[in-house]
Amino acid sequence: MSEWRLYEVFVRSKHGLNHKHVGSVHASDAEMAMENARDLYTRRNEGVSIWVVPSDTITASASDEKEVLFDPSEDKIYRHASFYELPDEVGHM
Amino acid sequence: MYAQLVETGAKRLKTLEEMSPEEREFQEKVDAETKIEPKNWMPEGYRKTLVRQISQHAHSEVVGMLPEGNWVTRAPTLKRKLQLMAKIQDEAGHGLYLYSAMETLGADRDEEIEKLHQGKAKYSSIFNYPTLNWADMGAVGWLVDGAAIVNQVVLQRTSYGPYSRAMVRICKEESFHQRQGYQILLDMMREGTEEQKAMVQDAINRLWWPALMMFGPHDDESPNSQQSMAWKIKRKSNDELRQMFIDQTIPQLEFLGCTAPDPDLKWNEETGHYDFGEINWQEFYDVLKGNGPCNRERINTRKKAIDEGAWVREAAVAYAKKQKQRAQAA
Numbered sequence: 020m021s022e023w024r025l026y027e028v029f030v031r032s033k034h035g036l037n038h039k040h041v042g043s044v045h046a047s048d049a050e051m052a053m054e055n056a057r058d059l060y061t062r063r064n065e066g067v068s069i070w071v072v073p074s075d076t077i078t079a080s081a082s083d084e085k086e087v088l089f090d091p092s093e094d095k096i097y098r099h100a101s102f103y104e105l106p107d108e109v110g111h112m
Numbered sequence: 113m114y115a116q117l118v119e120t121g122a123k124r125l126k127t128l129e130e131m132s133p134e135e136r137e138f139q140e141k142v143d144a145e146t147k148i149e150p151k152n153w154m155p156e157g158y159r160k161t162l163v164r165q166i167s168q169h170a171h172s173e174v175v176g177m178l179p180e181g182n183w184v185t186r187a188p189t190l191k192r193k194l195q196l197m198a199k200i201q202d203e204a205g206h207g208l209y210l211y212s213a214m215e216t217l218g219a220d221r222d223e224e225i226e227k228l229h230q231g232k233a234k235y236s237s238i239f240n241y242p243t244l245n246w247a248d249m250g251a252v253g254w255l256v257d258g259a260a261i262v263n264q265v266v267l268q269r270t271s272y273g274p275y276s277r278a279m280v281r282i283c284k285e286e287s288f289h290q291r292q293g294y295q296i297l298l299d300m301m302r303e304g305t306e307e308q309k310a311m312v313q314d315a316i317n318r319l320w321w322p323a324l325m326m327f328g329p330h331d332d333e334s335p336n337s338q339q340s341m342a343w344k345i346k347r348k349s350n351d352e353l354r355q356m357f358i359d360q361t362i363p364q365l366e367f368l369g370c371t372a373p374d375p376d377l378k379w380n381e382e383t384g385h386y387d388f389g390e391i392n393w394q395e396f397y398d399v400l401k402g403n404g405p406c407n408r409e410r411i412n413t414r415k416k417a418i419d420e421g422a423w424v425r426e427a428a429v430a431y432a433k434k435q436k437q438r439a440q441a442a
Contacts, residue, residue, distance in 0.1 A: 022429065025215075042278075043212045045221070047425075048432040059205050062198075063285075081151065 025074040026052040028059075030066035038070050046071075118165045121157045122339035142344050147273040150216040158343050162272055163217050165345060167224040170210035171235035175228075175410050177203045179243040179252065188246060195292050196249060202289065206282045213274040229415050231402060238319075238326050240404030247300055247308075247315035253293015255316075255323040255361070261286050262357045263327065271344035294364065301368050316365070317373045324388075325396045327354040358386050 023045040029038035041060045046052035052071040061069065080088055096102050105112060128136055134153055141148065148154055177200045184200070187193035211221045227233040238256055243249065264286065268279040297315075300308045331337055331349040340346040348356075362379075365372060376389035398404065 042209060042281075043215075044208070047428040048435065051428065051432075058201075059208055062201065062205065079151075 023047050024052075026056070026071040027074050027077060028052075028056040029070040029072070030056075030060055031068040032065060033067050038068065041065075043074060044071070049073075118161060118168065118336060118340065120161045120336045120339040120343075122336065125338055125342055139342075142271050142342075145271075145344075147276060148271050149273045157339070158345070159217050161340060161343070161345060162275065163214055163219045163224075165340075166210055166214040166217075166275055167219065167227075168234050168236075170207045170214060170224075171228045171233055172239065173203050173207035173210060175235045175239045175414065176256075178410055178413055179239055179241070179406075180249065182243050183246065183249050186246070187249075192249075192296070199253070199289050199292065202285050206278075206285070209278040209281055210275075213272075213278045216274045225418070229411060229418070231411065234400065236326055237396060237399040237404065238322050239410060240399050240406045241319065241322050242406055244318070245311045245315060247297060247311040248319070250293045250296030250300065250312070251315035251319045253289050253291075254297060254364070255293075255319050256326070257286055257289040257293060258361060259323050259326045259357050261290060262353050262360075266347045266353065269344075269347050275345075297368055297370075301370070312368070313370050316370050320372050320374070321391060321395075322399075324354060324358070324391055325399075327351075327357070329393065329396070355385055358388055362386055 024047075025043055025045055026049070027043050028041050030041050031038045044052055044055040044059055046055050049071060053069060056069050056071050060066070092098075126135070128139065131139060135155055138148070138152075138154060138158075141152075148158075180196060180200050180203075184193060184196055187196055211224075214224065215221055224233065228235065238259075243252065261283065264279050264283050268276055268283060270276045270279065297312050300312050304312070328350040331351045337346065337349065341349070362372070362377070374389045376387060378387055380387045399407070402408075
């Protein structure tokens with residue numbers, strides 16, 4: 020099995036949300052990866068659509084670069100709606 | 113469940129002062145309940161302990177299919193047969209979720225399975241007992257999966273992210289297993305003949321103690337247990353979990369109208385828990401060492417399945433290669 024490629028599996032649930040990562044499967048090709056993913060991750064109606072992606076084609080951010088990568092967004096509180104205070108009379112916005 | 117006597121390599125716990133800066137940062141993260149993810153730095157002992165525990169857990173799921181497989185062709189009705197096959201398919205799935213989690217630690221699935229087949233890797237002692245009558249399918253679902261749930265619900269909070277996520281998924285599916293098991297027993301007790309009712313009590317008599325052994329030995333001064341708790345791989349001690357299981361199971365046992373094969377079992381008003389008798393630990397260690405009633409048969413069945421399926425795997429690889437070559441030529 021180790022000589023089989025590793026694929027990451029993404030499933031979209033019925034509710035129209037984005038595909039979500041659920042786990043991985045080993046398979047000899049993409050078609051088998053799809054069948055294995057179906058059997059393994061959607062035995063109880065968990066999804067309406069599956070993506071399988073070879074794991075070695077994914078570029079991931081490194082955990083030790085976390086600060087450099089995400090720092091720029093940390094001090095921009097004006098990007099959140101809650102930053103803007105409105106008088107109660109205005110009501111819900 | 114499913115993981116008993118996991119070696120951590122620790123003789124005693126290190127204090128924060130004794131740790132290297134990396135180790136200290138790691139321990140503080142664990143203490144703050146931040147999940148450890150595959151790319152994070154981790155002590156080698158933590159990684160090895162997890163590989164041992166998760167592989168043992170995965171092997172247990174896989175070997176756990178065998179006692180039930182015994183009854184697929186003997187199930188009393190088509191409905192029961194379908195339910196049993198669905199449960200067995202789940203166990204295969206659980207094994208795969210866990211092997212995937214284990215592989216994020218750099219371990220190789222084939223190597224770990226090879227260790228199982230060579231008798232070097234453990235799996236839960238419970239699966240080395242035979243399933244002798246149909247009521248065993250009920251008792252296995254109710255008691256064995258029940259004990260597993262107690263353990264796995266707590267493991268959802270384990271410190272390693274991929275293991276914790278696999279547990280969340282497994283727990284969602286596991287309650288079907290327990291309920292279908294209990295319902296088998298309920299049906300037999302309510303509508304069965306005297307002989308069928310006796311089968312239920314017989315199954316409980318044989319599986320009761322082995323189910324309690326699933327939680328592993330007592331919490332003594334074991335450095336393994338302490339280290340696993342400090343790393344938050346384990347979240348509750350063996351004895352705590354065993355008591356939880358007994359407390360929640362006895363009312364269900366009474367509802368069935370059955371008894372446990374333990375003369376010392378009784379409600380303790382003072383502690384608010386059930387007292388129970390001592391487990392036969394010699395039997396536990398014998399089974400774990402490979403001398404239970406079915407150890408050899410289980411491993412031989414696993415090996416046979418792998419060996420006889422080899423040509424299918426080889427054919428799949430050959431087919432994939434050919435398709436790839438064709439696509440490149442076109």
